[in-house]
Structures are given as structure tokens and as C-alpha cells.
Amino acid sequence: MPSTRDIRRRIKSVKSTSQITKAMQMVASAKMRRAQQAALVGRPYSQLLNEIMAEAAANMSGFSHPLMEARPVAKRAVILVSTDRGLCGGLNSNLFREAVKLDKDTTVFVTAGRKASQFIARTRRNLSAEFSFKDTPLFSEARAISKFAQELFLTGEADAVDVLYSRFINTLTQQPQMVPFLPIGKLTATTAGINAPKEELTGGNASEVFEFEPDEETVLGELLPHSLNFQMHQILLETKASEQSARMVAMKNATDNAMQIIKDLTLEYNKLRQANITKELLEITTAQMAVG
């Protein structure tokens, strides 16, 4: 049977925990709004970029860019994008559960975010490079990752590059998702989701023959890497949005739980206190009766 002092002490400690989780929830919700905004403003740009790419691809006559070359996949690279910090619910564990399914021997990992590199090191998988990105991912950070992936692909160290990240669906739902990154030939299939209503338009325009200035090779040579960089940036932004949302929800649950515990403990404390008073009163009256 704990004494009233023990219970008081526990209430105090739970209360201070709830203050911390409450503060983290506030911070996360403020950051979340910004991160979601950032992830969403890039949508029209990426839509148009995809459209241009699709049309360019449809217009290519017997020309192929090295980044589009599809090879039999003997070795593949996976870019694992995680958060830097924990305390964001099951976000990273869900992501890593997907990563575990990949074949250990034929997959090399490129990580972005500290949790991912820790995970790869812990499970002793092949790590080829690790990158970091800030709370507001910069385009240059995305460019570094995407450039590295392109080099892996072009030098033949990997025959395909995929990205595994937490897709932001809404504040309550984030989903680990694997998207193909290289070779680009697969791109039209992956963008179909975002691009679905535009698909008809693309089909209509494909009959038009585009003139390239100065020529296909130069334009595509610039366009393809740029679109990869941009795609990477978009992925980083989405990861951040997922992270902040997941953290906010996790912290809100933690705060709620702490409040519940405080409530239960307070009830128990009061009961005990009352029992003690009753007991004391009883003792006094008994003593009085014995004397009198």
C-alpha cells in the first residue's frame, strides 16, 4: 500500500512529463503547418514538370538518355529517408519494417536522416552514403542526394535506384512508400497517381511534334537531372511534413494519457487521505471512550 507521500510524488512526476509532451505537441503543430504548406506549394510545379517530361518522352524518336536506360537489376540502391529525431510515434518503425523486407545482399542503402543511418548500422546492412537535411529541407540538400544517386546509377554500381520514405497523406495518416527513382523510364507510371487528371491532356498533345531547341539531347540532358533533383526535394519536404504530423499526434496522445493518469492518481490519493482521517478520528474517539 503506497503512502500518500508516494502518490503525491508520482503525481508530480507525471505532471512534469505532461508539461514536456504538451510543449512538444505545441512546437510540432506549429512546425507541422509550415511543413505541410511547404510540401503542398510544390505541387503545381511538379505537375507541370511531369507533364513536360511525359510529352518530351512521347516525342522522343529513337533517342535515349543514359539516365533512362533500363538494365536487368542485379544490384539496386535504396534511398532511405527518415527523420533525425525520435518521439514521433510509429513513423520510423513502420518505415524500417519495409526496409527489413529488402534483400540484404543485393541492396545498398543510401540514407537521409539520422534515424535511418542508425538503423542501417544496427542491422548491419550495406551503407554507401549518408546525408542529412534540415528542418526546412533546402534544394541544395536534395540536389546532393539526387546527384549521388545518379552517379551510382551511371557508374553501374546500381542498376536501379528506389526511394523509401514516409508519404504524407494527412495529419493522421502517413504511409511508408517505395517509389522508383532511376531509371527514368518508369517515371510515367509513378507520376500517374498525382497526374491522373492530366493524363488525357498528355495523350492529346502527344500527337503534336515538338521542336527542340537547340536539340533533344541538350534539353533532356538538363531536364532529366533537374526533375530528379526536384522530385528528391519534394520527397524530403513530404518526409518533414509526415514527421511533424506524426510527432504532434504522438505527443497529443502522450499528453492525454498523462492527464488520465493524473486523474486516476488524484482519486486514489484523495481516497487514501480520507481513509487516514477516518482512521485517526476513530482512534481519537476510541481513546476518549476508554478514558471516559
Added chain:
Amino acid sequence: MAVTLKLEIITPAAKVFSDDVEMVTLTGIDGEMGIYPTHMPLMTQLVAGEITARKDGQNIFLAVGDGFVQVTGERVAILTDMAVRAENIDEAKAEEARQHAVARLAEKLSEEESATVQASLAHATVQLKVKRLRQKQDSLVKM
């Protein structure tokens, strides 16, 4: 026959411009070009500089960064990393950004950093160029 073109200028941060215009002048990789409605389908690279759009006889000027242009008969889509309307350019701010970038370039930078600084330098320079050109032409018209 279409008499107007739909001009769309989109940056990663926002949709800067989306309107029907009569003519667009822009700087492509092979030099300046004017695009009228029913232009032949074309895809090219955009070089940082000035874009002029004519709408109802009025010229609208924008400063843009590097990017891509896609022209179809009725639409001009421009993807660029930066775009600002001439009247919205803050000259003092651009000048400050330019000097900051120049100062940063003097330091030792990694390849990635220097690419970023180069880009912001290019943006600031283009903004200043467009702004000053506008001011010069405005004062000529007034004289």
C-alpha cells in the same frame, strides 16, 4: 484561331503568373524569341533574364531565373526557379542579396554551397538588371 496564349509561369514556391496574353518575349538558350499564338510546338531552355508579356496592349515585365519553356499553339508553360514581376522587385533588397552573395563567394565553399550562392547571385543580378532597365525606359517615356 486562337488570338491569345495562356502564359503560365510556375516556380517551386508559387504559381507566379497565369493569364491569357497576346504575345510573350523571352530569352531562350539560342537567343531572344517572341512567341505569338499558334506558334509551333517547341521545347527549350530558358536563360535568366526578362520576360515580356503583352496583354491588352500593355506590357508586363518579369524577371526570371533559369528554367524550361514548353510552347504549344495555345499555351506557354514556363518552369523556372525564380520569377518576380518587375514592379514587385525590391531594388534595395536585391542589391543587398547580390552583395551578400558576392561576399560569400569570396569565402571557401563546398561545391554544393557555391552552387546555391551562385544561384542566388544570378537571381539578384537579374532582378536588378530588369528593374534598372524598366526605370530607364520609364524615364525615357516621360521625357
